Amino acid sequence: MKNILLVIALAVLTCCGTAQDKKDNVANADSATAKEQEKTQNETTMKALVTYFSASGVTRNAAKQVADIIGADLFEITPEQLYTDADLDWRDKTSRSTIEMNDKTSRPALKDGGKVPNLAQYDVVYVGFPIWWYTAPTIINTFIEANDFTGKTIVPFATSGGSNIKKACEDLQTAYPNYKFGQGKLLNSIDKADIEAWAAVVK
Numbered sequence: 788m789k790n791i792l793l794v795i796a797l798a799v800l801t802c803c804g805t806a807q808d809k810k811d812n813v814a815n816a817d818s819a820t821a822k823e824q825e826k827t828q829n830e831t832t833m834k835a836l837v838t839y840f841s842a843s844g845v846t847r848n849a850a851k852q853v854a855d856i857i858g859a860d861l862f863e864i865t866p867e868q869l870y871t872d873a874d875l876d877w878r879d880k881t882s883r884s885t886i887e888m889n890d891k892t893s894r895p896a897l898k899d900g901g902k903v904p905n906l907a908q909y910d911v912v913y914v915g916f917p918i919w920w921y922t923a924p925t926i927i928n929t930f931i932e933a934n935d936f937t938g939k940t941i942v943p944f945a946t947s948g949g950s951n952i953k954k955a956c957e958d959l960q961t962a963y964p965n966y967k968f969g970q971g972k973l974l975n976s977i978d979k980a981d982i983e984a985w986a987a988v989v990k
């Protein structure tokens with residue numbers, strides 16, 4: 788009888804132990820699922836927008852590739868009055884671009900005021916432009932001033948005939964000290980892995 792009771796007691800203990808193990812396993816699985824959900828949520832909430840101004844198409848092409856590679860939305864920064872070839876003649880002291888770039892307070896008007904629709908949904912805003920006279924065209928100032936980038940990261944990128952983006956980034960950071968800027972990038976050539984690595988640093 789004693790032996791029978793002992794066997795029953797052992798069976799109950801073994802059974803309870805197994806149930807506890809199962810509970811632990813379920814708890815661990817729940818916590819892993821919660822972590823996975825949190826990770827997915829972070830990835831989906833860090834939404835990026837690629838904006839660009841392009842006078843002759845080179846930056847537009849770069850912007851489209853960036854948006855495609857990182858899976859971002861695209862927004863064109865469109866001047867109210869498009870730039871003609873004569874406007875872009877940097878050798879002409881009287882051309883529109885020369886006049887604008889000689890006056891750092893110039894703010895060329897943008898179509899529809901340059902406001903990004905639904906800007907609130909984006910955490911990272913890439914801003915692309917051609918380098919003009921070693922820096923960003925003043926129409927980029929119009930764009931930045933037309934929108935509220937508080938709480939977002941602005942990431943400059945540019946195309947050029949050979950100049951780097953350093954001065955453009957410094958000028959923008961100096962002009963807008965209250966905004967957070969990510970690392971700028973010159974995109975005269977596009978490398979997918981390079982773009983992915985750059986975008987990963989911003990997040």
Ligand SMILES: Cc1cc2nc3c(=O)[nH]c(=O)nc-3n(C[C@H](O)[C@H](O)[C@H](O)COP(=O)(O)O)c2cc1C
Binds near residue numbers: 947
């Ligand atoms: C007014 C003007 C000024 C420019 N200044 C520079 C410059 O300082 N350094 C440079 O490397 N390229 C300069 N460029 C060349 C452009 O940056 C380059 O062609 C750019 O890729 C054009 O981009 P987009 O086609 O998107 O307008 C200038 C072009 C223009 C029209």
